[in-house]
Amino acid sequence: xxxxxxxxxHDESRLVQEHGVRDSRSGLPAVPPITEEVQHLHGxxxxxxxxxxxxxxxxxxxxxxxxxxxxxxxxxxxxLTADLWxxxxxxxxxxxxxxxxxxxxxxxxxxxxPIGTDDFxxxxxxxxxxxxxxxxxxxxxxxxISVIIGLxxxxxxxxxxxxxxxxxxRATDIFxxxxxxxFCILILAMLPPTVRGIGPVILSIGLLxxxxxxxxxxxxxxxxxxxxxxxxxxxxxxxxxxLMFRHILPxxxxxxxxxxxxxxxxxxxxxxxxxxxxxxxxxxxxSWGRMxxxxxxxxxxxxxxxxxxxxxxxxxxxxxxxxxxxxxxALDVKMKD
Amino acid sequence: MxxxxxxxxxxxxxxxxRDGVVKAVDGVSYTLDKGETLGVxxxxxxxxxxxALTMMGLIQMPPGKVEKGDAKFKGRSLITxxxxxxxxxxxxxxxxxxxxxxxxxxxxxxxxxxVAEPLVIHKGLSKSEAATRAVELLRLVGxxxxxxxxxxxxxxxxxxxxxxxxxxxxLACDPDVLIADEPTxxxxxxxxxxxxxxxxxxxxxxxxxxIMITHDLxxxxxxxxxxxxxxxxxxxxxxxxxxxxxxxxxxxxxxxxDSIPTHNLVEKSExxxxxxxxPSLVNVPSGCAFHPRCPYxxxxxxxxxxxxxxxxxxxxxxxxxxxxxxxxxACAVGVDE
Numbered sequence: 001x002x003x004x005x006x007x008x009x010h011d012e013s014r015l016v017q018e019h020g021v022r023d024s025r026s027g028l029p030a031v032p033p034i035t036e037e038v039q040h041l042h043g044x045x046x047x048x049x050x051x052x053x054x055x056x057x058x059x060x061x062x063x064x065x066x067x068x069x070x071x072x073x074x075x076x077x078x079x080l081t082a083d084l085w086x087x088x089x090x091x092x093x094x095x096x097x098x099x100x101x102x103x104x105x106x107x108x109x110x111x112x113x114p115i116g117t118d119d120f121x122x123x124x125x126x127x128x129x130x131x132x133x134x135x136x137x138x139x140x141x142x143x144x145i146s147v148i149i150g151l152x153x154x155x156x157x158x159x160x161x162x163x164x165x166x167x168x169x170r171a172t173d174i175f176x177x178x179x180x181x182x183f184c185i186l187i188l189a190m191l192p193p194t195v196r197g198i199g200p201v202i203l204s205i206g207l208l209x210x211x212x213x214x215x216x217x218x219x220x221x222x223x224x225x226x227x228x229x230x231x232x233x234x235x236x237x238x239x240x241x242x243l244m245f246r247h248i249l250p251x252x253x254x255x256x257x258x259x260x261x262x263x264x265x266x267x268x269x270x271x272x273x274x275x276x277x278x279x280x281x282x283x284x285x286x287s288w289g290r291m292x293x294x295x296x297x298x299x300x301x302x303x304x305x306x307x308x309x310x311x312x313x314x315x316x317x318x319x320x321x322x323x324x325x326x327x328x329x330a331l332d333v334k335m336k337d
Numbered sequence: 338m339x340x341x342x343x344x345x346x347x348x349x350x351x352x353x354x355r356d357g358v359v360k361a362v363d364g365v366s367y368t369l370d371k372g373e374t375l376g377v378x379x380x381x382x383x384x385x386x387x388x389a390l391t392m393m394g395l396i397q398m399p400p401g402k403v404e405k406g407d408a409k410f411k412g413r414s415l416i417t418x419x420x421x422x423x424x425x426x427x428x429x430x431x432x433x434x435x436x437x438x439x440x441x442x443x444x445x446x447x448x449x450x451x452v453a454e455p456l457v458i459h460k461g462l463s464k465s466e467a468a469t470r471a472v473e474l475l476r477l478v479g480x481x482x483x484x485x486x487x488x489x490x491x492x493x494x495x496x497x498x499x500x501x502x503x504x505x506x507x508l509a510c511d512p513d514v515l516i517a518d519e520p521t522x523x524x525x526x527x528x529x530x531x532x533x534x535x536x537x538x539x540x541x542x543x544x545x546x547x548i549m550i551t552h553d554l555x556x557x558x559x560x561x562x563x564x565x566x567x568x569x570x571x572x573x574x575x576x577x578x579x580x581x582x583x584x585x586x587x588x589x590x591x592x593x594x595d596s597i598p599t600h601n602l603v604e605k606s607e608x609x610x611x612x613x614x615x616p617s618l619v620n621v622p623s624g625c626a627f628h629p630r631c632p633y634x635x636x637x638x639x640x641x642x643x644x645x646x647x648x649x650x651x652x653x654x655x656x657x658x659x660x661x662x663x664x665x666x667a668c669a670v671g672v673d674e
Contacts, residue, residue, distance in 0.1 A: 228437055229442055231435065232435055232443075232503070234395055234427070235395060235433040236427065236432070236455040236458065236507075237424050238428075247443055250443075250446075251444065
């Protein structure tokens, strides 16, 4: 460090800063002098113009995406805080107390039970809120597993062409060839009923969902890899890992974020289907799919028991899709205003 | 012999593609000493950049393959060196500036962060130390308000500013050799002059050797100590700048000189481009690669590959008739008519 300082005397750098280097050919200052006006302009542009800041600004202009985001926040917050208040307001949503069942069975919507009660006299709204916990948990965790596996394999395949790429992509093709939900059913049906529950559901959805992410990310890495700044990174001596994770990944991640957001909805649907078939969440645990399963037996006499969890599923899945859509537009640099 | 900083000896690198063997670098030799500037001149596709990229280990192998020859940096072969060792030289002892500053900076990172990156990679500096140093470097290359501008993103920089930042990044580790690959091609003419000026000034201060790759003889005219003219991957002419400019030996060099627009304000003079296109490197013409475009070509040129011959001191050319006074006289007469 001291050596550098010695080589570049302070005066000179100040000269460069204040007056600019004089260009011998044109006689003009090599650096245009900064007037107050220009500086003001710089300051204005500089105010938080990051790539992600821009994306957020564009997302905020998308009404639908905002409504979706708001709905998801409501669901998330009420699910997270459910233990604190749902029991007090609506009564225990998991009780199988037969005395209570006799008294409160199939109540019409009222102030105390906004959307009525079920065959055990439990408040349906309370159960829908509790059901959101399992549904969101499965959606987010399963997609998280898929994303992690998909990112790693996709990064390797995109970064190392040839044998590595071929092996990974063939494995991806094989996994993609399996009918996804049938495979989940197969895995869960083979498990003994005692271990069924949220864990196996997350794992089976997560471990089968990665191929699309791997393929998507590989394509993204392949296109980003061609950029000059990756060569420039290599030219400053960045290691492969640094190139991949510092230089390529942040530029290649946008499609993954979009697809992951939309996939959460898909995973919630799959969980609902599996629970509906009795292979997913087991009672007394609550999920929307489980509620559909139980409600389906009473669909002729009390259709509202299946309607409300079904509505919750639809709203949440659509919200994730809309948010994903909004993110796609917001993260697309080509659509820059 | 090992006293040269960089010694390229008969370096030959071919790409083995599906369409055939591309003879991108074919027997290039030169030396570079401390503080010296070498200008590498030639049309697009003449192999000037690929030569440098081969030395830096930035060519994908395969499809590229070094067929023969060597490039020694401080006596160590860059060709046979382990990739990991070469990585430690890149950006540290040998740095590179790329052609297009608009795409060579990573859009997701702040400029200061990127300028600091080589220091983090090679010198083990902490983030904050490197950031301080990056501001100094930005000041050195004439960026006004470096403290503020270091926090900007690349899209907030103009083309000239970005190239300054690229130069700052390349100079971060105080390299012995700076390879500038057409650093001014993508810039406005006025900015070009500033950048050349800046590089000269910085060279005087740091004592780095520079390899200036360009297709513009004017750029290297008052900057380079020596000039290497390349054609179709082969060296056409090599010598001290004055020798090449005042006593060019190769008809291709004559052609390059004639195609520089002159600033003749009184009289309009005809621009003399070299006729035809540079040859495809898959099907290099037989004999002298330049013969289809050479107005003075003889039958010998069509059949026999001219060897690179030293005519005087270190000045030489790959032309059968280089240094032949009768040939030059005959050509001069031909032009007058």
